[in-house]
Ligand code: ADP
């Protein structure tokens with residue numbers, strides 16, 4: 001059944017070359033019971049690993065049936081390990097987090113025969129462990145562990161059982177039990193190859209091979225070779241099917257099994273999994289919250305601009321270029337009330353206009369203090385800015401003329417100074433000057449960038465001469481008659497100002513006229529920049545979360561190298577290992593992503609409730625975050641998973 005020819009295997013340890021196998025040839029027939037003996041270091045294990053397809057020889061050929069299998073693919077070798085070979089290790093190599101039964105079921109998963117789970121129970125019962133099904137390896141004695149391992153080796157009905165010093169770690173009573181189990185199997189027709197030190201064990205075998213320094217030095221048969229013609233026929237059929245189709249199609253059940261494995265792996269490292277899930281969670285939550293803030297700001301600005309009306313023009317001194325820079329004399333046009341009056345008389349294009357001065361003011365009422373924006377305006381402000389008071393009234397022309405000390409409060413200011421009480425009729429101090437509150441402005445809303453209700457409106461004259469100490473108007477707001485008259489109005493006003501202020505034809509810098517489209521663009525550009533900034537910070541935190549997952553996966557791959565080796569030894573191929581680890585990282589990313597979406601939504605809601613900023617969680621940002629976390633799970637899981645899948649079974653098993 002097995003024939004190997006001229007097998008060499010050399011390990012090089014720095015300068016020294018160790019010839020573990022030095023030209024070994026061997027033929028083993030079906031139904032044999034072979035014991036391999038020899039001093040420690042004589043190459044017995046190396047030979048067993050090559051026979052069991054856990055290791056590849058440097059040179060030499062290996063025939064199974066009458067097929068050369070030295071150059072088979074990983075997939076085929078895995079299938080052969082899974083269904084033809086059953087390997088029993090000296091160290092048992094049971095997976096510690098699983099029960100005896102689950103350990104015995106593992107090879108079934110890789111054979112795609114999960115539905116035969118009953119078989120694992122039978123094999124466990126067959127080795128006398130039926131009352132220890134649900135025990136974990138740490139709750140079993142050495143002998144019991146080895147019996148579970150034998151059940152695992154048997155579960156796929158292999159043709160050949162290979163056991164490398166199966167009794168080496170056991171007491172004498174367990175030894176006898178294990179030997180009698182193995183002997184029994186041989187009597188039922190299984191080919192049995194066993195490495196042992198002990199004469200008593202070898203006594204049961206019908207063929208004893210002695211090794212020394214990587215060579216076979218004697219090969220004795222104890223009795224007649226037994227040929228089982230039926231077994232041979234069966235085995236040829238099995239080999240053909242495996243070689244023709246190494247993978248059993250059972251994708252769905254396999255997937256469910258991988259999922260179970262992933263969940264149990266995550267549960268057995270709760271803290272570690274939690275931390276990496278947390279990384280993704282925070283990343284996704286911040287992306288959602290940041291995008292919600294940006295979107296909210298954008299929408300509230302759009303609303304604000306829409307409420308201004310599209311026919312508005314804004315006239316200001318100086319150019320955009322000279323703003324914020326120390327201005328040279330003569331480059332700035334200062335506006336006065338006569339400019340305002342002249343503009344208001346351009347009745348062909350202009351409906352009305354109001355002047356505006358702004359500054360900061362310290363507002364005091366009783367023991368409350370509030371610093372806010374103070375804006376002095378004219379009466380048309382109420383109509384032009386949709387600021388008809390929600391409570392009380394706006395001031396009139398006479399009050400403006402008389403520089404009356406009357407004020408209208410924005411909602412935020414009213415709330416800060418008066419709480420729920422009605423402020424109308426109360427007295428406040430603005431920069432130490434007494435004012436009477438005559439109204440409260442309608443609520444306009446807030447974004448992350450600006451609270452439009454944090455403002456106090458007073459007559460422009462009062463603001464200039466009594467509070468802020470100004471000689472000139474900061475800016476003039478003009479309402480054109482119709483959208484198509486914006487351009488003519490702009491030209492008429494420009495000409496008027498040039499004439500009044502005796503400016504040169506080419507002196508374009510001393511004042512500027514902007515329409516709402518310009519203002520909207522500027523505001524939108526600002527929000528866009530802010531959103532982009534917030535978004536990239538969030539994206540970075542998501543990336544950091546992803547790297548966290550990768551780190552955890554790498555650690556977990558390294559820590560579970562022996563588990564990977566064992567899985568491969570019992571028939572997992574590269575793809576199985578890849579899938580298992582990938583599912584694990586995708587699962588973590590998904591859990592993190594989903595809870596991140598909820599957290600992000602919750603945080604946005606809290607920002608809205610407590611800070612009063614406009615937020616908008618868009619389906620787009622949710623989809624983006626979900627896809628992103630999935631991609632991160634795959635992208636950062638692939639490398640560790642790939643690394644895990646490339647390991648040689650025996651290298652991985654040896655890993656400490
Ligand atoms: P046995 O099982 O008969 O005790 P092994 O087959 O395990 O012997 O080892 C045979 C020889 O190969 C020993 O000299 C051992 O030191 C060497 N050897 C085995 N595995 C390795 C390895 N992974 N790296 C280097 N040398 C090894």
Ligand code: MG
Nearest residue numbers: 044045046164
């Ligand atoms: Mg050994």
